[in-house]
Amino acid sequence: MNNQLSQLSLLELSQLLEAQEITAVELMETTVERYRQLDSDIKSFLYFDLDESLETAKKQDSLERKSALHGIPLAIKDNISRLGKPLTCSSKILAGHRPPYSATVVEKLEQAGGIFVGNTNMDEFAMGSSTETSAYQTTRNPWDLERVPGGSSGGSAAAVAAGIVPAALGSDTGGSIRQPAAFCGVVGFKPTYGRVSRYGLFPFASSLDQIGPIARTVSDVAFLTELLAGSDSRDSTSLDSPVPRYLEQLQPRAEGLTFGIPEEYFGEGVDSDVRQIIQQTIETLKQQGAEIKTVNLPHTKYAISTYYILATAEASSNLARYDGVQYGYRADEPDDLIDMYSRTRAEGFGPEVKRRIMLGTFVLSSGYYEAYYGKAQKLRTLIKQDFDRVYEECDLLLTPTTPSTAFKLGEKIDDPVQMYLSDILTASTNLAGLPAISIPVGQDSKQLPVGAQLIGPALSEQTVLNAAFMLEKQSQWDAKIAPVQA
Amino acid sequence: MVDDVVIGLEVHVQLQTQSKLFCGCSTKFGDNPNANTCPVCLGWPGTLPVLNKKALEYGILASLALNCKINQKIKFDRKNYYYPDLPKAYQISQYDLPLAEHGTVKFNHDGESCAVGIERLHLEEDAGKLVHSSVSRESYVDYNRSGTPLAEIVTKPELTSPERAESFLRTLKKQMEYLDVSDCNMDEGSLRCDANISIRRDDGSLGTKAEIKNMNSFKAVRKALSYEVLRQRKLLSRGQRVVQETRLWDETTEQTKSMRSKEEAHDYRYFPEPDLVPVRIDKKWQQEIGFKLPELPDKKFNRFLDEYQLTEEAARTLTDSRPLADFFEQAIKPDVSAKTVGNLIISDVKRELNERGWDIGQVALTPAALTSVASLLEENLISSNVGSELIAELVESGGDPREIVEQRGLKQISSEDQLSSVILQVVSENPDAVADIRGGKNQAIGFLVGQVMQKTGGQADPGTAQKLLREEIL
Known part of the structure; x- marks a missing residue:
């Protein structure tokens, strides 16, 4: 029973709960057991509310079902607020912090009956592509424990891939949902910027951050996106546009659609295995009646520099508030105010966060602003215009999600530039604010999952999901759960 | 420099x-x-x-x-x-x-x-x-x-x-x-x-x-x-x-x-x-x-000059704050002159405000009561001294000025008949002063007016008193 349940998708579990073939408590007991069996190796969770999760499940069993999410265990990235629950962004500087309010997305999913069981590990303040910059622990890829799960939402992707929970929330600033989803062989979706409220998401780079779901099927992702999306009076950047019934309207469709294949996304850095599997995916699309067109996004080569200037600039300001005054870590026995500030931050932040704060502070400083931040703003506009142009001739773009499959632990951690290049195929979408999904479409020669990325124009979530749904049905991908054993 | x-x-x-x-x-x-x-x-x-x-x-x-x-x-x-x-x-x-x-x-x-x-x-x-x-x-x-x-x-x-x-x-x-x-x-x-x-x-x-x-x-x-x-x-x-x-x-x-x-x-x-x-x-x-934009101090100042024929100083004082200017305009009625109302605010009301450290919003005096005081003055029914005292009282505790004047008999005596006996009395009691005046020392008339005021408990109209004294002596 246990292993069977952990193989099932969120919507399959929901049907069993609906039919009363299982109870929320039984499902939660399975979840707890699976967590106990596996997570000492994988280390996807920073903490897991064992008692409270079972309590809540018991309560949900006694209530009328609120939605298909009723009684479903969920994991949440350690940067999304839940009232009174510990939240650290995997940083020492937030040790002991408990936010006094819940994020809009948390309220929405809890109202629908979902049960958050605990917070997942991440790169410190979402800065990283391997979850190795966490101040607390190293999460391992369930497909190969010697490899990284990707990042920064590595804990969420690993927990879903290992079948501990059917779905989790992540956040995506430059690829932080899609890249770990690709590395862990699960589906990760970053909706259009503003489609999902950011209220309660601890910011890394506000103009790029977006919350999204990670699950094992496209249907689950469509279902969760529908629950998450919508305008929010507490987030001025949220979009005031009606939310379609993504799940109801989900159909495997590629016919009549034109898929752009951007040349720039198949450059030298892309592994041959990855290239080959994406090529097969293109063939699948053709067979399904889609038109394929080679297109160009000429400013792609500037995406990573642009991204790292804008993201670090915003981060330097967003992270300035961790000063030891109100909450989180404060250095012991400071001599004076300046000493309190500098030691709190020196002791509280890890090296990658410090590097980015310094970078961001530099690019905003007077005398350098125009050369860096100003120029990056202009490039951001050009990158957006690249996308606008290609969407005049195609409906969606198909690319690999990552240049390579999951790399080894420690392989890139000492080489920031190599690590930054992991985002090369995903960061442009954040700069342009577009919706993009990563779905597993095959395995490389090392049996590691390969992710394909579909990028659509703003608010084309349904088209993106439909095409992903088709690819999911057609791909050879049938191993939904990583072959990990206790 | x-x-x-x-x-x-x-x-x-x-x-x-x-x-x-x-x-x-x-x-x-x-x-x-x-x-x-x-x-x-x-x-x-x-x-x-x-x-x-x-x-x-x-x-x-x-x-x-x-x-x-x-x-x-x-x-x-x-x-x-x-x-x-x-x-x-x-x-x-x-x-x-x-x-x-x-x-x-x-x-x-x-x-x-x-x-x-x-x-x-x-x-x-x-x-x-x-x-x-x-x-x-x-x-x-x-x-x-x-x-x-x-x-x-x-x-x-x-x-x-x-x-x-x-x-x-x-x-x-x-x-x-x-x-x-x-x-x-x-x-x-x-x-x-x-x-x-x-x-x-x-x-x-x-x-x-x-x-x-x-x-x-x-x-x-x-x-x-x-x-x-x-x-x-x-x-x-x-x-x-x-x-x-x-x-x-x-x-x-x-x-x-x-x-x-x-x-x-x-x-x-x-x-x-x-x-x-x-x-x-x-x-x-x-x-x-923009439509909600009220009349601003400068405009109000100029309008007050034109519309109410005030001196620049008076107009400036009255437009010093919007509540004060509003109070002033609410107190203006067709039967009193704006000047009288304005002077009452500038001299008497302002003095009371300063003494208490209040602003106009805190007074018990209503614009209508101020209008009454102004018309009592213009009708010569009260003296300016009584006017000042009335304002002091109204600022503190409010009330209807006409009623107060009536009840306490504060009306000034300006009818010549009522005053003539007092005039005769004062003239006969002060032969030296009368002689001075007859001898051309006009200042002495002030002293005699003062005597009239004293004998009438401040109710005599000083102007009328002076006129009658001159007629009696010269």
Whole structure:
């Protein structure tokens, strides 16, 4: 029973709960057991509310079902607020912090009956592509424990891939949902910027951050996106546009659609295995009646520099508030105010966060602003215009999600530039604010999952999901759960 | 030498909205520390600002009054610096697309008409307040003020003396009060002012400026700037240079002191606030706000001159505050002259207000009662002394003046018949004075009028008494 349940998708579990073939408590007991069996190796969770999760499940069993999410265990990235629950962004500087309010997305999913069981590990303040910059622990890829799960939402992707929970929330600033989803062989979706409220998401780079779901099927992702999306009076950047019934309207469709294949996304850095599997995916699309067109996004080569200037600039300001005054870590026995500030931050932040704060502070400083931040703003506009142009001739773009499959632990951690290049195929979408999904479409020669990325124009979530749904049905991908054993 | 002082002001006006600029917390002053706070104005991570539309409306109103051009597209920016009272370590302000620009304010200084250009007006959030323990080395932060809306008004460097700067500031305060967008209470910090000041070089070019902070009253603005003029002149006359720096006014020593040099100046690293979207000011909305613009002090002053034939001084005093001007106009009725009403306010009502430290909103006197007092005076039914006493009483406890006069028999005796017996009595009792008058010493008549007043308990009309005395004696 246990292993069977952990193989099932969120919507399959929901049907069993609906039919009363299982109870929320039984499902939660399975979840707890699976967590106990596996997570000492994988280390996807920073903490897991064992008692409270079972309590809540018991309560949900006694209530009328609120939605298909009723009684479903969920994991949440350690940067999304839940009232009174510990939240650290995997940083020492937030040790002991408990936010006094819940994020809009948390309220929405809890109202629908979902049960958050605990917070997942991440790169410190979402800065990283391997979850190795966490101040607390190293999460391992369930497909190969010697490899990284990707990042920064590595804990969420690993927990879903290992079948501990059917779905989790992540956040995506430059690829932080899609890249770990690709590395862990699960589906990760970053909706259009503003489609999902950011209220309660601890910011890394506000103009790029977006919350999204990670699950094992496209249907689950469509279902969760529908629950998450919508305008929010507490987030001025949220979009005031009606939310379609993504799940109801989900159909495997590629016919009549034109898929752009951007040349720039198949450059030298892309592994041959990855290239080959994406090529097969293109063939699948053709067979399904889609038109394929080679297109160009000429400013792609500037995406990573642009991204790292804008993201670090915003981060330097967003992270300035961790000063030891109100909450989180404060250095012991400071001599004076300046000493309190500098030691709190020196002791509280890890090296990658410090590097980015310094970078961001530099690019905003007077005398350098125009050369860096100003120029990056202009490039951001050009990158957006690249996308606008290609969407005049195609409906969606198909690319690999990552240049390579999951790399080894420690392989890139000492080489920031190599690590930054992991985002090369995903960061442009954040700069342009577009919706993009990563779905597993095959395995490389090392049996590691390969992710394909579909990028659509703003608010084309349904088209993106439909095409992903088709690819999911057609791909050879049938191993939904990583072959990990206790 | 005359116009070589160059002063520009940066004035922070707290907009009196019910709630803060980016959250729903109350802006009330004086509540318990941190009573009016929430995760948003405490800057807790993950929270987001949402613009208060009322603050924007007040900002537009103020901009229109300062004759500024409203920018159709505005945005907010982050001003980054560390201080414990600034919970996000950045202030949401406006940098390169402020709410309004290019205005002018006319003001009167000692009878001279002056004008100063307004560089810009922008909206920003206020910081909290530090409270230092008197017994330990500890400091506490009160975030009640954190996030309250401010309009920062920056003038061009066109004020040419500390006194003119003060006059401008008073005019600005008056305008904001007229608009009812701020109470401009300097004690509570709802009007704050920094200044840039320099002395022009002999060739007319601008000299090096110093920025002066911590001037907490109109008097402090004048004194600090006067001190600074002297300090800078002294340096220059000795052939020394003025250093570009920020200086603090010290109220107790009455001196400015260097706070930080140009090299130590903050680099605020402004950049667009990504948590707020740029705001487009709807033309129609702006027009609607324009319709709400009340008559401003200058216009009211001119109208009062024309419409009520007041002296400049009277018109200026009456337009000093909008409630006072409104009170005046409410008290004007067709059967009394505006002049009488105006004089009553300027001499008697104002005196009572000053004695009590009140403003016009606090009096028990109604405009209708003031009208009654004015007509009692004009009908010669009461003397001006009785008028003054009546006003004093009405200000304190209210009532109907005609009833009071009737009940207490305060009416003045102006009928000649009623007075004639008193006149005869006074003439017979004071033969010396009568002789003096007959001998041409006219001043003695005053003494006799006084006697008449005394005998009638102040109720005689002095004019009539004098006329009758002359007739009797001469």
